[in-house]
Amino acid sequence: MKIRVKLTLLFAGLFGILLLAFALTLYLTTAAHREADYFQRLRQLAITKANLLVDAGVPPATLELIYKNSLTTLPQEEVAVFDTAFHLLYHDIGDIDKLRETQGMIDSIIAFKEIHFYYEDLQVTGFLYSHHGKKYVITAAARDEEGLARLHTLGLELILGFAIAIGLTLLAGIFFARKALQPVSAMVDHLAAISANRMDLRLSEGNRKDEIATLALTFNHMLDRLEQSFEAQKQFVGNISHELRTPLAAIIAEAEVSAIRSRSPEEYRETLRLILQDAQRLSRLSTDLLDLAKTAYDPSGIQFSTVRPDEVLLDARKAILQANPGYRVLLHFEKEMEDSDCITVNGNEYLLRVAFSNLIENSCKFSPGKQCHVHICFGKESLSLEFRDDGIGIPPEDLGNIFTPFFRGANKRYAPGNGIGLSLTQRIVTLHHGTLAVTSRPGNGTVFTISLPQT
Incomplete structure (x- = not known):
């Protein structure tokens, strides 16, 4: 009804x-x-x-x-x-x-x-x-x-009057209900015209004061978010296609060239090395994409618990050094801990390890000495981790885009990557109700600062 x-x-x-x-x-x-x-x-x-x-x-x-x-x-x-x-x-x-x-x-x-x-x-x-x-x-x-x-006449008159009044009331009710719900009917017609190809359409907001106007405003805000999500999805899919196509095309080309004629063992080893390098790039890209998808979930679907960020940082440092023996990661505690349990946050250990690993790896990749200094400062309510390097720095024109998925600035020629790490790190920090800030000057290195609330 x-x-x-x-x-x-x-x-x-x-x-x-x-x-x-x-x-x-x-x-x-x-x-x-x-x-x-x-x-x-x-x-x-x-x-x-x-x-x-x-x-x-x-x-x-x-x-x-x-x-x-x-x-x-x-x-x-x-x-x-x-x-x-x-x-x-x-x-x-x-x-x-x-x-x-x-x-x-x-x-x-x-x-x-x-x-x-x-x-x-x-x-x-x-x-x-x-x-x-x-x-x-x-x-x-x-x-x-x-x-x-x-009395009998009065009863008949009351019955007749009641029937007439109810009839008039039904007619008036139909008229006023139609009049009152006319804006809603117009909204339904407008919403029916909105599709994935017409996400720019918006509802009329009327006088912006009554309940119907409030509903229209809410729908328009929702449509704004959906339009942004659609645009981000299109861009995301386009970037993924590009990032996947490049290593896949390289692997296919290298395999086809090797299959044209017989080659020496050294040439085959070189071809396998290039194929392995591209496969590793694909593996890293798929891992980053999965982690990026995890951070896009509803936070209620991610398991949070009491975590020691210093221990997570040590695990991330160990994994980075095992994968890259030439890297150096130096940890600095701003003050001694009186209580070993004083540094705790409510978070997801895996995601925090991914965020710390990305910042450590970025610092090492863009530093001439391949090293990263991590400063840990903790207080009663919050915890700060600074990831410093003495590398080439980030140009001012790129600072505003470094957290955009798949964005790679002018420094991409110095080190390989897929442009997902920093955007993934920012999402992880946001999920943990923290902040991620960056300061950088070309030629003087870069500092990433994570602030997390303590439990």
Whole structure:
């Protein structure tokens, strides 16, 4: 069921309940007043007859004749006067007695002074009447045909009015629901036109104040992020294709050249060396891509635990030196640790080792002496690691792009690489709620500083 229909039915239902409650209250109140007024009218009529009978001494036959011919006589009216010993003194219509008073009825009237009840379709009132020291029991019964007819008419009018009001409410609800949801329908039409090839389209933000405008703003911000993600994905795929194509093409070319004719063992060894070099480059590229993909996951999917970054740094240093015997990595602690457990962070050991390895390897690759100085400084709330080198530095025009995936600046001619390491390192540091800063001057080396919050 559409929201428009739900809103219309809800609006009509709520209004219908309120209107029904009002109509029932009006009908029941009117019925109660009619009943009370008619009982009072019966009592007054009965007292008038009793006064004529007892006080004025009008004979019962004469009194009966008077009221038979009276225009004000109530329909099916019956008035009876008894003494307390249940002796009938007067009855309007002696031969037609619908009420048929009983001794029990007389006793109830004497006991309660006055009673009201219904007998078949008649309203009946009975009360104790005193006159000159004598007590009489009077009963009066009649049917309020005029009042009941008016009440019946009122009920029909209320039912008809209720039906008309509900119908008008449904029409008004449909109109206002359509009017209220028209911006949403327009948004749906606009969203249907947005596709991967039309990511530049945006929703109308209206007055930028109401809830619909807020929804449109939220959608537009989401579309901005999606567009950026699509563009980044296109660029990422293009860069991957280029990076994979180069070593694969080199391997194929070297293999094809070697297969053209027989060669000497030395030439075959040289070809295998080049193929191995390209294969290692592919292996490193695939490893970096997998690590880059890991950092793009939802952080909730990455296992974090209490980690000693100094121990992770030692493991990264050991792995770098094993793979590159000519590298030198010097560790410097700014102050002695009073407690061996004072340097701890909440992180992922593997990802931190990848980040530290990338910075150490970068420092060594671009340093003439192939060495990296790592300074560790820790406080109560944060930990800093500085990776220094005395290499060629980074040109100012490249500093703003070094964390972009696959970007390689003017220094790429000095050392091989794929342009993933620094962007991967920045993502890892961000995942650990830390910061990565860089300062560099051409010819004076580069300093990368990682700051991580301690646990």
